[in-house]
Amino acid sequence: xxxxxxxxxxxTNYYLVVINxxxxxxxxNSLRLTxxxxxxxxxxxxxxxIKTIHMEEVNYEEYRSYNYSLN
Numbered sequence: 001x002x003x004x005x006x007x008x009x010x011x012t013n014y015y016l017v018v019i020n021x022x023x024x025x026x027x028x029n030s031l032r033l034t035x036x037x038x039x040x041x042x043x044x045x046x047x048x049x050i051k052t053i054h055m056e057e058v059n060y061e062e063y064r065s066y067n068y069s070l071n
Contacts, residue, residue: 014063015042018054027053043067 015035019028031053035042042055043066058066 013040014058014060015040016045016054016056016058016063016066017042018045018047018050020048020050020052021046022048023051024053031055041067 041063
């Protein structure tokens with residue numbers, strides 16, 4: 001009988017991110033790559049009037065309530 005390989009349980013963190021894309025495009029690209037490697041899920045909000053990047057960890061239910069797809 002073949003044994004099933006052990007599955008690794010990944011506990012993913014969920015984040016909301018608010019940025020100004022014109023001011024922080026390079027920083028956001030670096031942050032997005034880091035999050036992709038870490039397999040962290042995020043919802044991105046952008047606003048041309050803000051001057052900072054804000055990132056907040058949320059639970060899965062909050063993440064799902066904000067997450068949407070344009071497709």
